[in-house]
Every structure is written in C-alpha cells, then in structure tokens.
Amino acid sequence: MGENSKHPGVLLVTLVVVIGTFMAVLDTSILNVALPKLMVLFSVDTKEIEWILTSYMLVSGAVIPIMSYLGDTYGYRNTYAYSLAAFTIGSLLCGLAWSNSSLVAFRVIQALGGGLIMPASMALMFHFVPKEKMGMAMGIYGLSVAVAPSIGPTLGGLIVEAYSWRWLFMINIPLGLLGFSLCQSLLPETPKKPSSHFDFWGLFLASGSAFLYLLALAKGQDWGWTSYSIIMLLVTATAMLALLIVIELNHPSPMLDLRLFQNSQFTYTVIIASGMYIILLGAILLWPIYLQNLRGYSAIQTGMILMPQALAMGFMMPIAGKLYDKVGVRPMAMIGIPLIFLSTYAMHTVTVDTPESVINTWLIIRGIGMGFTFMPINTACLASVPQLKSGAASTLNNLVRAVIGSFGIALTTTLLENRQVFHTHRLVEGLDVFSPSWSLMRDLTTGMLASAGDTSLVQPAMLGIMYGQVQLHATTWAMADVFFAFALLCLVLFPLVLLLKNPSQKTGKPVIAE
Secondary structure, eight states: OOOGGGSOOHHHHHHHHHHHHHHHHHTTTTTGGGHHHHHHHHTOOHHHHTHHHHHHHHHHHHTGGGHHHHHHHHOHHHHHHHHHHHHHHHHHHHHTOOSHHHHHHHHHHHHHHHHHHHHHHHHHHHHHSOGGGHHHHHHHHHHHHHTHHHHHHHHHHHHHHHSOTTHHHHTHHHHHHHHHHHHHHHSOOOOOOOOSSOOHHHHHHHHHHHHHHHHHHHHHHHHOTTSHHHHHHHHHHHHHHHHHHHHHTTOSSOSSOGGGGGSHHHHHHHHHHHHHHHHHHHHHHHHHIIIIIISOOOHHHHHHHHHHHHHHHHHHHHHHHHHHHHHOHHHHHHHHHHHHHHHHHHHTTOOTTOOHHHHHHHHHHHHHHHHHHHHHHHHHHHHTSOGGGHHHHHHHHHHHHHHHHHHHHHHHHHHHHHHHHHHHHHHHHTOSTTSHHHHHHHHHHHHHHHHTTOOTTHHHHHHHHHHHHHHHHHHHHHHHHHHHHHHHHHHHHHHHHTTOOOTTSOOSSOOOOO
16 A cells, blocks of 8 residues: 555545445435425426435436446546535535426436445545455444435435425535545545546446446336236346446456456355345334334434434444454354344244333344444455455445345335235135124224214224225234344355355455456
8 A cells, every 4th residue: 555654544534435324325315304395396296206215226226336437437436425425516516406207317417426335435435445454444434324224214304394305415515515525635645547448338328227226126126026027127128237237348448347257255145244134224123113103203302212323333333343454344244144143033933012221222232233233344354355445345345235235125015015915814804794703893983973972974984994904914014024124134145144155264365356
C-alpha cells in the first residue's frame, strides 16, 4: 500500500465511507411507510407506486458490475465521491418531485450513485486500512449495513408523521455534501490501473442479467411465478448469465472477475454471507407485518419493539471486529450462527399473543448473533483475495448480495403466502355448524349485539369475526413456518463455517492478478 504516512487513519477512512453507505442502505427501507400517503397525493394505484421502490432496486443492482472498472480506471476515491454526489443530487430531485413519474425518474438518478456507493466504499476500506485493523474497521462499517435497514421504517414513520415525505430525501443532502467534501479533501486517490480492453459485452450481460433477475424477483408475486412474463425474464436472464460466464473467463480484463470463485475461501464466505442476508431481510420484512397488521401496533411502536435488536447488533459489531483481528472469522461464525439458529428456531413458536418481552429476548439474541457473524464473514470475503483484487471482489460480492437479497424477499413473501393458504384451509376444515367453536362464537356475537339492542345481524357479524380470527391465526402460523425454514438455512450454512480458515493459515489457491 506504500508508506503508512501517506494514508489516512483507520477511523477517518471508516467515518467517510460509513456516511455514504448508511445513506444508501437506509434509502432502501425508509420510504416504505410513505407509500400510502404518496398514493393519495399522486392519485396512483399500488402497482404504479411500487415502481418508486422497484426502479431504485433494479438500477442500483444493474450498475454494480461497472464499479471495479471505474475504480481501477479513475480511482476508487473518485468513484466513491462522485457516486455519493449522484446519490445526493438524485435525493434533491426526489425531494422536489411533483408526480409519481417524476419521482420514479429521479429515483433512477439516485440509484445510479447508490448502487456504486457500497462496493466502492468497501474497496476503499481494503486499500487504506491495515489488515491487522480491518476487523475493527469493518465492525464499525457494518453498523451502516445491518442497522440502517432495521431503523429505516421507524425513522421514516417519524419523519412522515411529524414533517413531510419530502424530508425522507432531503435529509440525505447535508450528509451527502459532508461525505463528498471529506472524501475529496481527506482521502488520497488509490492507484489507477486503466485497462486497454473495455469489456463491453461483460458489462452488457452482467448488468442485463442482474436487471432481469431483479425484475423477475420483484414482480413474481404480482405477475405470477408461472406467468409467461416471469418465465421469459428468468430464461433470458439465465441465458445471459451463461454467456457472461463464458465471455468473462476468456477476457483479459473482465468486467466481473469470475476467476475469484476459484478461491475456495472467497466462495465459502460469499455463500455464507448470502444466506445470512436472506435471514436478515426475511425478519426485517416479517416482524413489522406481525406487529402492525396482526397485533395492531403503530409504526413508531413497532420500531421501538424492534430497536433492541438493532442496538444489540450495533453494540456487538465493533466488539466482533476487534475479536476478528485477534482470532479470525471461524470462531466468530461458530458463535454467531448458532445464536441466530437458536433465536430463529424459537421464533417459530410465535403466537397471536406472544408477550413483547419474549419477542425482545428473541430479537436481542438474534442481534448479537448477527453482530458476531455479519461483518466478520464479509471482511473475510475480501481479505481472502489479494489487495489488487479487492475492488473486483467487492463488486462481485455486492452484485451477488443484491440479487440474493431480492431472492430472499421473494422467497419470504411466497412461502408466507403459500403457508397462509395452507393453514387457512386447515382451520376452515374444522369449522361447521356442529363444532364447539361455531356455537361459542355465535353465543359471543349474540351477547355483543344484545348489549347494543339489536341481534338481527348475528350471522354476518359472527362470520366476519370468525374470518378475522382464521386469518389472524393462519398468518401467524405461516410466519412461524417461515422462521422454521430460516432456522434450517442456518443449519445448512454451518458446515461451511468449519471450512473457513484463520488468518494464520493459508487461504488456499491464490487468485493471480491478470
């Protein structure tokens, strides 16, 4: 890396990259709570308003493949700084949007920068932070990656209720300006390695296949997984991926360096990190549905219940980073993944009236497990390749995570819906005019209406109450089934942890820089 005197301090580098990463990750979840208000304001339906979220996800995933080329050609500091600038300008435009179409267009501009911020920031970390301090730095960095999605809905609810939806975007402007100025004034530029062979087909195929996969995963539930449109999207994306693999393995300067997967440690950590990301996003999706839709809590109350998990995760990440520097990744993951498994398995016992204290206990244990696992695995992923390949590794890792994250959300919603239908049928099978539940509900409804002086609507009122109870229990049991599936995923991932090697051991076959 050159002389240490020429490089900024660890905390300074971490602070600069955390600003941008926190903004980019937070923006993936903070907007959800404002969608109902925006539907009314812009006079659009659900399908139209969803493009505000979908457009950002599609574009931010599609631009990731070009990150290593930009970093190698123009420097990773410039790539990070101008990505942050694009994100900030896009945020300003989003805050000034006057219609749904304008907001979608401005979200695309925001995503052009947002998609590059995280891989560029991770590459900067591995250029400037010494290997012996990398765990601690990535532990702090991990706060932005893991905690931001957890607090996004709560913060978004507070802003929408107290101020205006426009401030969901405007809050990015001062942070973006601060991050850009700090990056340009305090961080030196990284070495540039311009390529004489621009991999146009690699960029086209990588971005195209990522875009189509993300679109299929985002719209599969709405359009139907067996619909012609979704099947064609998946077939086309898979064909482009197959062609991409052939081209990239034979290109002198590939846009995506797939040869990195020859490094077994890199491959193991990417698989483990992807599985952990599915589990993380699945719970972020399920718990608000349970607390708000089934238990009737407000967005702010839900955020307060979920906050201890984020705090536990945030508290543990710097500690885990410091321990990683001393003991390596395997001991950390051997503690973290069992904690995630135990807490997730316990969640499959959730009922419609599980006490808040029990839920908080599950979430705190889970947060501690995530804190022990999430960033040590991601740190080990990039540390398993030579520093010259850190940009390429960061690009590949983030691209896989973008697609896997969408796959995880699609898997969670599909499994939840299927199990909800299953449990609804099972519950309805036990209901008829001769069952004790029927008589009990009829007597209860009659008593309620008699107190109001009118019992003429007993039958429809009883059916409405029973339908509500069936749906309440069926959805809760479906969530329990999804948590059980996530617990099984933990068991599947754990054997891979045993294959990880500590820093003192050789990391297997090195990846040779072309």
